[in-house]
Amino acid sequence: MRQTLEGSQAIAKTVALCRPQVVAAYPITPQTHIVENISKLVADGALQCELVSVESEFSAASVVLGAAAAGARAYTASASQGILLMSEVLFNIAGLRIPLVLTCANRAVGAPLSIWNDQQDSMAVRDAGWIQLYCADNQEAVDTTVQAFRIAEQCELPVMVCVDGFTLTHTLEPIDVPDQDLVDQYLPPYHFARALQPRQPLSLGTLVAPDYYAEARHSHHQAMLHAKALIAQCDRQWQELSGRASGGLFEVHGASDARIGILALGSIVGTLLDAHAAHVQRDDVQIIKLRSLRPFPGAELAVALSGLSDLVVVERALSPGGGGIVGVEIRSAFHYHGVNVRVHNVAVGLGGRDVPLSTLDRILDLVAHGSAEEFQILDVQLDKLPPEDR
Amino acid sequence: MTESIINFYELRRKQPRFQGIDAGHRACLGCGEALAARLVLESTGPDVIVANATGCLEVFTTPWPESAWRVPWLHSLFENAAAVAAGIEAALKAQGRQSKVLAFGGDGATFDIGFQALSGMLERGHNVLYVCFDNEAYMNTGIQRSSSTPHAAATTTSPAGKQRMGKRHLKKDIVSIIAAHHIPYAATASVAFPSDLRKKVRRAMAIDGATFLQIHCPCPLGWGHESEESIAVARLAVQTGLFPMIELERGELTGAMPIREQKPVVDYLKPQARFRHLFADDARAREELEHLQALADHNIEIYKLLGSGVDALDSEGADTVRRGGNRWG
Numbered sequence: 001m002r003q004t005l006e007g008s009q010a011i012a013k014t015v016a017l018c019r020p021q022v023v024a025a026y027p028i029t030p031q032t033h034i035v036e037n038i039s040k041l042v043a044d045g046a047l048q049c050e051l052v053s054v055e056s057e058f059s060a061a062s063v064v065l066g067a068a069a070a071g072a073r074a075y076t077a078s079a080s081q082g083i084l085l086m087s088e089v090l091f092n093i094a095g096l097r098i099p100l101v102l103t104c105a106n107r108a109v110g111a112p113l114s115i116w117n118d119q120q121d122s123m124a125v126r127d128a129g130w131i132q133l134y135c136a137d138n139q140e141a142v143d144t145t146v147q148a149f150r151i152a153e154q155c156e157l158p159v160m161v162c163v164d165g166f167t168l169t170h171t172l173e174p175i176d177v178p179d180q181d182l183v184d185q186y187l188p189p190y191h192f193a194r195a196l197q198p199r200q201p202l203s204l205g206t207l208v209a210p211d212y213y214a215e216a217r218h219s220h221h222q223a224m225l226h227a228k229a230l231i232a233q234c235d236r237q238w239q240e241l242s243g244r245a246s247g248g249l250f251e252v253h254g255a256s257d258a259r260i261g262i263l264a265l266g267s268i269v270g271t272l273l274d275a276h277a278a279h280v281q282r283d284d285v286q287i288i289k290l291r292s293l294r295p296f297p298g299a300e301l302a303v304a305l306s307g308l309s310d311l312v313v314v315e316r317a318l319s320p321g322g323g324g325i326v327g328v329e330i331r332s333a334f335h336y337h338g339v340n341v342r343v344h345n346v347a348v349g350l351g352g353r354d355v356p357l358s359t360l361d362r363i364l365d366l367v368a369h370g371s372a373e374e375f376q377i378l379d380v381q382l383d384k385l386p387p388e389d390r
Numbered sequence: 391m392t393e394s395i396i397n398f399y400e401l402r403r404k405q406p407r408f409q410g411i412d413a414g415h416r417a418c419l420g421c422g423e424a425l426a427a428r429l430v431l432e433s434t435g436p437d438v439i440v441a442n443a444t445g446c447l448e449v450f451t452t453p454w455p456e457s458a459w460r461v462p463w464l465h466s467l468f469e470n471a472a473a474v475a476a477g478i479e480a481a482l483k484a485q486g487r488q489s490k491v492l493a494f495g496g497d498g499a500t501f502d503i504g505f506q507a508l509s510g511m512l513e514r515g516h517n518v519l520y521v522c523f524d525n526e527a528y529m530n531t532g533i534q535r536s537s538s539t540p541h542a543a544a545t546t547t548s549p550a551g552k553q554r555m556g557k558r559h560l561k562k563d564i565v566s567i568i569a570a571h572h573i574p575y576a577a578t579a580s581v582a583f584p585s586d587l588r589k590k591v592r593r594a595m596a597i598d599g600a601t602f603l604q605i606h607c608p609c610p611l612g613w614g615h616e617s618e619e620s621i622a623v624a625r626l627a628v629q630t631g632l633f634p635m636i637e638l639e640r641g642e643l644t645g646a647m648p649i650r651e652q653k654p655v656v657d658y659l660k661p662q663a664r665f666r667h668l669f670a671d672d673a674r675a676r677e678e679l680e681h682l683q684a685l686a687d688h689n690i691e692i693y694k695l696l697g698s699g700v701d702a703l704d705s706e707g708a709d710t711v712r713r714g715g716n717r718w719g
């Protein structure tokens with residue numbers, strides 16, 4: 001049913017539809033409304049689950065780890081400092097191959113302290129071994145949340161659903177929250193083959209010496225690669241039921257013979273699409289929405305984008321001293337697969353800096369003038385900085 | 391009389407205790423933790439799930455692909471055993487399952503790095519028995535000081551030298567801090583008193599709520615005593631008053647094992663290399679010995695540990711009595 005809901009509220013309702021048995025979370029802006037809404041659903045009896053109001057994100061992640069290992073469907077949510085506080089547990093969850101779903105309400109990471117949106121937090125835990133799916137709007141956040149449980153439980157890997165803080169979490173939109181029947185049809189009850197139970201005592205999380213460690217890492221990597229097909233399949237299966245897909249691994253908008261591509265993750269995809277739609281004359285431009293950062297569809301992107309002359313990777317985070325994060329991965333994939341596309345790399349909208357519709361023109365200008373650097377933060381106002389920092 | 395003794399052993403043999411940790415693990419000779427963990431699981435029985443913090447116990451029991459555990463067991467990290475246990479318990483509740491959840495951690499995992507998660511778990515009142523295997527240092531990483539290391543003990547990060555008499559700070563009074571959460575039951579125990587230890591575990595197991603047990607476990611390697619001395623050393627810690635054996639319910643002291651005859655602290659300190667510097671001909675060493683004696687005396691005073699005469703449950707009698715010593719004459 002279509003309702004006008006705040007993103008966080010829609011996500012909370014959707015989580016409830018997935019019938020989690022244990023939810024543990026710790027409040028942090030801009031994730032707070034998600035936990036608050038879930039708490040209210042529990043208080044009102046609309047969601048029957050054990051809600052564990054922990055003393056930190058570290059414990060939130062640890063509680064859901066324990067719960068899922070004991071065979072309960074479990075959920076948590078966080079952002080920014082909270083994601084980084086969790087980071088040790090996040091690696092551990094993934095290495096233990098425990099299926100969990102976490103919503104990351106994407107936010108900048110301090111210092112300097114910023115409560116506003118970019119994607120530095122989830123990018124910082126990119127190597128934790130979690131599947132990471134980025135949502136372009138709140139409908140995708142809803143649909144991806146349902147899919148995330150199915151994906152996680154089928155491949156025994158945790159899934160992080162990345163939703164831009166404020167831009168999505170605090171925005172009211174008409175959203176179709178699916179019926180319970182539909183979700184029940186899509187999501188069978190959770191069954192964890194290695195669940196902790198006294199009748200069949202297993203040891204989980206043992207010490208692994210060098211003679212097995214590389215094999216464990218290999219199998220984790222392979223599981224992630226296999227998950228590519230599963231992510232695409234789960235999206236299709238959800239489309240069959242709900243009529244909506246969220247873009248599988250990635251989605252290409254625009255003419256198939258376009259020469260210029262602009263690739264982005266999360267809510268700025270919508271901004272770029274709107275800006276593009278206003279440019280009737282620019283049918284040489286494609287907008288590519290990258291939904292799955294992990295597993296990274298490098299080979300698939302190389303095939304899909306091989307006809308371009310220029311690709312601009314637009315991201316919401318950076319690796320200081322390195323440059324772009326997604327840009328580097330795209331360049332690497334193109335190089336490996338022998339795709340000769342000029343890759344430009346810019347960061348925009350850091351720490352909540354507005355990303356106006358005119359961003360598209362700014363980016364296209366860079367391409368037209370060939371003035372893009374290997375990596376740059378777009379529109380930095382250098383006069384605000386002391387000379388030595390410019 | 392002789393006949394009844396034989397029957398008693400026969401009975402024991404026919405009803406072996408549940409062994410939650412199997413033989414063949416990699417613990418050092420005389421390891422207090424290994425013994426303590428075995429004693430704990432003897433009393434809990436098999437219907438438990440264990441969340442184990444990183445540390446010696448975790449490492450010596452699970453060198454992949456082997457495991458010594460006969461109960462479901464999960465190791466996640468150093469500092470989150472209490473939170474992982476809380477999650478397991480929440481899952482069991484949601485599923486209507488009854489098994490008891492145990493959290494195991496060393497003193498480092500409990501007093502220091504995992505203290506926040508432990509406090510949170512206790513405050514929320516999860517049905518979890520948290521057991522701290524207190525060997526008074528980070529043994530797994532090679533004997534570094536923890537906040538449980540006793541005052542003046544030498545470790546690799548609190549060595550004795552010209553300027554230092556070992557650890558400068560006091561052993562953290564963890565059980566009081568735990569008790570201040572007003573949980574139903576918190577107690578201290580020692581591997582030197584196995585029947586008392588088992589009784590305390592059974593007590594905690596019967597409670598639906600958060601409970602805590604701190605078990606004093608000698609580490610021959612870390613403390614620097616002979617492997618076969620572990621039990622004797624642990625017993626002296628109790629008999630000197632340095633490790634008081636107490637029980638606290640909802641924050642109130644409800645039980646203390648009386649000391650029949652107080653032993654001087656030097657009896658306890660002498661066999662241990664970590665205290666060797668205190669026996670040098672040095673005024674500071676003598677002063678530290680006085681400090682340690684004062685700490686023991688203080689414990690005896692505040693917990694009223696000095697019994698009057700012979701008590702069947704005191705630090706001399708506790709184990710013989712429970713093993714049936716008195717009953718069999």
Ligand SMILES: Cc1ncc(C[n+]2csc(CCOP(=O)(O)OP(=O)(O)O)c2C)c(N)n1
Nearest residue numbers: 444445446468496497498499527528529530
């Ligand atoms: C976050 C983190 N910091 C440090 C370590 C290294 N480490 C592993 S076990 C351990 C000490 C364990 O000491 P304790 O809890 O007293 O248990 P014991 O080994 O003495 O039984 C340390 C420091 C770690 N595993 N994780």
